[in-house]
Amino acid sequence: MEAGAEKKRVISPKSKKRGRRNREIPRKEVPLSDDIEDISFSKDETLQIRxxxxxxxxxNQRDLPWRRISSGFDERDKRGYAVWVSEVMLQQTRVSTVIDYFKRWMNKWPTLHHLAQASLEEVNEMWAGLGYYRRVRFLLQGAKEVVEEGGSFPETVSELRKIKGIGEYTSGAIASIAFNKAVPVVDGNVVRVISRLKAISANPKDAATVKSFWKLAGQLVDPxxxxxFNQALMxxxxxxxxxxxxxxAACPISAQCHALSLSRQSESVHVSDYPTKVVKAKQRHEFSAVSVVEILDCQEMTGPQSSSKYILVKRPDEGLLAGLWEFPSILLEKEADLASRRKAIDNFLQSSFYLDLKESTRIVSREDIGECVHVFSHIRLKMYVELLVLHPKGNRSIDYKKLDKESIxxxxxxxKNLGSMGLSSGVRKVYTMVQKHKQTEQATIPERRKKTAVRR
Structure with missing residues (x-):
C-alpha cells in the first residue's frame, strides 16, 4: 500500500459485477493490499518460504494412510490411484472422517483395474456417509476410462484433465504428489495461507482472484x-x-506473513480478517414425507421372532443422491399437516407400487414417528417420518408383479440386513428414528400389560 493511503474499502469495477452469492460480509475496515494482479513473491521470499x-x-506432517504408499517407479500407478482416491474423498470432508473410508476402499479395490470392475451400486454403498455422491460417480467413470484407454495412469496435468471428474485442483494434486511434477494446487487451505502471506483482501471467490491465487501458488511450488511442498502448504x-x-506463534513462515505484520501495527486488524469472507448462498428449504414401509411375514407375524422386510426405492441416476436407495418418499410443496402428508404418501404408493392400502393389504399399524432435518450444501430438507407396518390379507403374499419396472x-x-447397508446419512437418520421408536414401544409393552392386569 502506498504511504498515506486511506484505510478504506475501494469498490473496483470488477467487484461491482460480483453476484449476490459472493458479496462480501461487512466487517471492520482493514488496510487493502495493492491490486492482486500486481502481487508476486520475490525470489528471496520464495526461497525462504520453501x-x-x-x-x-x-x-510435523500427519501420518496418513495415502502418504505411506511408495512412490517408487514400480509403484507409480498405485501411488497415482491412491492420491486420486484420497483427494476426491477429502473434498469438503474432514481428514479424520476420510481415513477409515480410504482404508476400506483400498482393501476392496487396491488398484485402478479393480475399481474399473465395480458397479455404481457397489461404490455408492462404500461411499455412503461421505456425501457429495457425484464425486464417486465420476471416480468410477474415470477409472473405467483409464482402463479402456490401456490402463496406464496419466502423469501430467494435461493428460489427467481429460479424465471425467478430474479438474484443475485434483490434476495438480495427483501430478505433483504422485509423479513429482512441479505444478501448484489451490484449495481453501492454500487460499487462506497465501491471502495472509500477501494480505490479499480481494474476494476469494472472484474468478480473477482465483486465477491470481493459482499464479502465486505456482511461484511458490518447490521444483x-x-x-x-503442496502437501505442506495445505x-x-x-x-x-x-x-x-x-x-x-508456531507458524514456520510467520516472518513472511504480511497479515501478521499488519495486525502488529494496528489493533483493528487481525490475521483472521484474511481471506475476505463472503456471504454463502441462502439454503433452499424443502419438505418431504417419508414412509418407512415394513412388510410382515403373515405366517410368522404373531411369533416373538417375526420376520419383516422393508421397501427401498432407488433414486434416479441423475441429480441429488443419484442412484442411492431410500425409503419411499415424496417432496411436498410446503409444510403440511399429517392428513395431507398421508394423502400424498398413499397416492405415491398407489401410483408407484399399485399398493392399495384398503384392498390388497391390511394395516397393522401406522404411526407418525416425528421429523428430522438433513442439510445438504444448498438444501435444508425437513423430513416427516412415518412407520407403516403392513401384512397381506388372507395369508396371501403382496403381489407387486404388476409394477412398471421402467418407472421406478x-x-x-x-x-436384519438393512442396518448394515450403505445408506446415505439422511436415510440412516430416518432408520435410526424408526429403531429408537420401536425400542421405546417394546420397552413400554410390559408396563401396559401390567396396567391392564390391575384394571381387570
Missing amino acids: ASLLEWYDE CRPGD ELGATLCSLSNPGC TWKYVDG
Missing part, C-alpha cells in the same frame, strides 16, 4: 519436492493457519 515450510512439514492451512484461530426401481430388504 525452505521453512518443507523443514516444518518433515517434522525439487513439489508434492511435499497441511499448514489445515492445522496452524486455521480459519478463526491461527497459531501464528425398488427392492425388498430384510430387516
Whole structure:
C-alpha cells in the first residue's frame, strides 16, 4: 500500500459485477493490499518460504494412510490411484472422517483395474456417509476410462484433465504428489495461507482472484519436492493457519506473513480478517414425507421372532443422491399437516407400487414417528417420518408383479440386513428414528400389560 493511503474499502469495477452469492460480509475496515494482479513473491521470499515450510512439514506432517504408499517407479500407478482416491474423498470432508473410508476402499479395490470392475451400486454403498455422491460417480467413470484407454495412469496435468471428474485442483494434486511434477494446487487451505502471506483482501471467490491465487501458488511450488511442498502448504492451512484461530506463534513462515505484520501495527486488524469472507448462498428449504414401509411375514407375524422386510426405492441416476436407495418418499410443496402428508404418501404408493392400502393389504399399524432435518450444501430438507407396518390379507403374499419396472426401481430388504447397508446419512437418520421408536414401544409393552392386569 502506498504511504498515506486511506484505510478504506475501494469498490473496483470488477467487484461491482460480483453476484449476490459472493458479496462480501461487512466487517471492520482493514488496510487493502495493492491490486492482486500486481502481487508476486520475490525470489528471496520464495526461497525462504520453501525452505521453512518443507523443514516444518518433515517434522510435523500427519501420518496418513495415502502418504505411506511408495512412490517408487514400480509403484507409480498405485501411488497415482491412491492420491486420486484420497483427494476426491477429502473434498469438503474432514481428514479424520476420510481415513477409515480410504482404508476400506483400498482393501476392496487396491488398484485402478479393480475399481474399473465395480458397479455404481457397489461404490455408492462404500461411499455412503461421505456425501457429495457425484464425486464417486465420476471416480468410477474415470477409472473405467483409464482402463479402456490401456490402463496406464496419466502423469501430467494435461493428460489427467481429460479424465471425467478430474479438474484443475485434483490434476495438480495427483501430478505433483504422485509423479513429482512441479505444478501448484489451490484449495481453501492454500487460499487462506497465501491471502495472509500477501494480505490479499480481494474476494476469494472472484474468478480473477482465483486465477491470481493459482499464479502465486505456482511461484511458490518447490521444483525439487513439489508434492511435499503442496502437501505442506495445505497441511499448514489445515492445522496452524486455521480459519478463526491461527497459531501464528508456531507458524514456520510467520516472518513472511504480511497479515501478521499488519495486525502488529494496528489493533483493528487481525490475521483472521484474511481471506475476505463472503456471504454463502441462502439454503433452499424443502419438505418431504417419508414412509418407512415394513412388510410382515403373515405366517410368522404373531411369533416373538417375526420376520419383516422393508421397501427401498432407488433414486434416479441423475441429480441429488443419484442412484442411492431410500425409503419411499415424496417432496411436498410446503409444510403440511399429517392428513395431507398421508394423502400424498398413499397416492405415491398407489401410483408407484399399485399398493392399495384398503384392498390388497391390511394395516397393522401406522404411526407418525416425528421429523428430522438433513442439510445438504444448498438444501435444508425437513423430513416427516412415518412407520407403516403392513401384512397381506388372507395369508396371501403382496403381489407387486404388476409394477412398471421402467418407472421406478425398488427392492425388498430384510430387516436384519438393512442396518448394515450403505445408506446415505439422511436415510440412516430416518432408520435410526424408526429403531429408537420401536425400542421405546417394546420397552413400554410390559408396563401396559401390567396396567391392564390391575384394571381387570
